[in-house]
Amino acid sequence: DTEVTQTPKHLVMGMTNKKSLKCEQHMGHRAMYWYKQKAKKPPELMFVYSYEKLSINESVPSRFSPECPNSSLLNLHLHALQPEDSALYLCASSQAGGLVDEQFFGPGTRLTVL
Amino acid sequence: GESVGLHLPTLSVQEGDNSIINCAYSNSASDYFIWYKQESGKGPQFIIDIRSNMDKRQGQRVTVLLNKTVKHLSLQIAATQPGDSAVYFCAEVVTGNQFYFGTGTSLTVIP
Numbered sequence: 428d429t430e431v432t433q434t435p436k437h438l439v440m441g442m443t444n445k446k447s448l449k450c451e452q453h454m455g456h457r458a459m460y461w462y463k464q465k466a467k468k469p470p471e472l473m474f475v476y477s478y479e480k481l482s483i484n485e486s487v488p489s490r491f492s493p494e495c496p497n498s499s500l501l502n503l504h505l506h507a508l509q510p511e512d513s514a515l516y517l518c519a520s521s522q523a524g525g526l527v528d529e530q531f532f533g534p535g536t537r538l539t540v541l
Numbered sequence: 542g543e544s545v546g547l548h549l550p551t552l553s554v555q556e557g558d559n560s561i562i563n564c565a566y567s568n569s570a571s572d573y574f575i576w577y578k579q580e581s582g583k584g585p586q587f588i589i590d591i592r593s594n595m596d597k598r599q600g601q602r603v604t605v606l607l608n609k610t611v612k613h614l615s616l617q618i619a620a621t622q623p624g625d626s627a628v629y630f631c632a633e634v635v636t637g638n639q640f641y642f643g644t645g646t647s648l649t650v651i652p
Contacts, residue, residue: 431584469630469642470585483638517584526640527573532584 431533433518439539442508448536450501450518456531458482458524459501461493462517464535470517476501477524508540553649560618562646564631567612573634576605576616577642580627585642588616588629618648626650 431452440446450459458477462470475483476495490512492504501518515535521528554560566574572593577585591598591605591614598605604617614631631643 467645469645471642472640519584526634526637527590529575529587529590530585532586534582534584 431518431520431531433516433533433536435536436534437537437539439541440505440508441541442510444508445504445506447505448503448516448518448538450503450520450533451499452520452531453499454520454522454531455498456520456522457498458521458528459495460519460521460530461491461501461503462519463512464515464517466514474503475524475526482524505538508538510540513538513540550644551647551649553651554621556621556623556650556652558621560616560621560625560648560650562616562618562629562648564614564616564643564646565612566614566631566633566643568633568635569609569612571633571635572637574605574607574614575632575634576603576614577630577632578625578627579630579645585630621648621650623650623652 434449460475461473463473464470472485473487474493479495490507494502515537517535518533519530521530575590576588578588579585589600589603589605591607596607602619606615626649628645628647630645634640
C-alpha cells in the first residue's frame, strides 16, 4: 500500500464548530506532515511529526491542534476557525523524520469555514 | 518552452516538445531541492531531487539542473506529453530543518 489517505474529502464548518481531519498511511513511514494550501498558492508546512513526536510547528495558531496517535495516523483538530482558514489541507508522510526524505502526499481535505 | 517560475506562472508547450520550468531561490543555505508535480484535485507528487553538492541529476524524461552561483534551479521535461499538464513546484530545504515550496508554474501541454 503506497497511499496516503485523508478523510473527509470535503468539510464545511462554522466558526464555532469543532471538527477533525484524519490522515492514514501504511507504508511504515515514521514522519508525517500537515500542510495548508490556498487556491493557486504553494503548500505551506504547518506541522511535522517524527517518530510520533511533534518536531516542527511552524508558528501555527492554536485553533489548529495536531495529534499523532500512532505511527500510521495523524489528526488535525480544528476549533474556532476563521473564514480565512478555508483551504486545502494536505497530509504527507516520509520514511524518516528528515525534511530531505521524499514525501508522499494524500489528496487533501477541502475545508470551507463559514 | 521555457518559463521563469516566479515571474511567468503559466507555460504552454506543444506535445512532443521539451519543457523547461525555472525556479529562483534566495537562501544560500538551502542544501536540498525537490521538484513536485501537482495535478488538479490531487496532492503534490515527487518528481526528482538534487542535493546542493550536485549540479545535474537525471531521471526518466526529466533532468534537474542546479546553479548555485545564481541560485537557480530548472526542471527539463523531454518529449512533453498531455499527462505532464500540471502545476510544478520547486521546493527547498534549508539547513535540514526548514522546508519551503516555491510559487509554482502551471504547465499546459497542447495536443
